[in-house]
Amino acid sequence: MPDSRRPRSGNRRDEAARLAVLHAADDLLVEHGFAALTVEAIARRAGVAKQTIYRWWPSKVEILLDTLIEDSAKRFPVPEGKATAEAIRGYLRAFARFLTRDPAGKVLLALLAQAQHDPATAESFRERYLGPRREQERALLTRATEAGEIAPRLGPDAALDALVGPLVYAALTGAAVPRGMVSALVEDVLKPALPAN
Known part of the structure; x- marks a missing residue:
């Protein structure tokens, strides 16, 4: 043939x-x-x-980054549709589950830990994963703010840090994310706008 x-x-x-x-x-x-x-x-x-x-x-770090990028896209994609406070809340709940209950979340935690003392890992982690995902998250908050769904007191990056920081800290210390924590964070950090009468 x-x-x-x-x-x-x-x-x-x-x-x-x-x-x-x-x-x-x-x-x-x-x-x-x-x-x-x-x-x-x-x-x-x-x-x-x-x-x-x-x-x-070139290294096991790059393999793990590919794994993390694919798993994150499947398990907690950044919402692309209508940007609402509820969509943000759902995204953060999925992120918390990924970090604390999904074995694939251990890849994110391991890379975060390795990045603390390996500049090459930190740079690759930022360029390939954190940077692109932060752009998507920032766009989500911007769309929600423009739609009047949220009224954050902080800029987008500081607001995102305030939202995800406690979740990452809980996962890094082996603690569970308390029930209602995500909702409290969204309420406190983003102050969803009340519907017009």
Whole structure:
């Protein structure tokens, strides 16, 4: 059979291998922690050659960032539709669940911890994950403010820090997010505008 008529499965195999690596990294991080996570262990768990991993990613941090980007997009996407106080509240509740109950949330916490003493991790984490997500979150708050749904006393970045900071702190210290905390944060930080009479 001529090459042009051969089934094209290369991309599918590549995508399957890529996903296997991401899942392996995620699972191994949860099982053994960041310090014990190695590219060799990821390759072994994923069933791919170590050279394949290094062809796609320069380090385990970059693998974990890809995992985090994909998991965040699936589990707590930033709302893109109508920006309401309730949409913001729902987003923050999903973020709290991701941090405290979802094993994939451990990737975010591990990268935050690693970024505290590794400037290269901090830079990559900011450029690839925190920066793009913050842009989306800022746009959400701006749309909600313009729609009269919220009336934040702080600028968008400070308001976002005030909203997510307590959730991240609870997760980093192993504490549960108290029931009603997200609603209280939204009320206190964003002061949703009262409906017009």
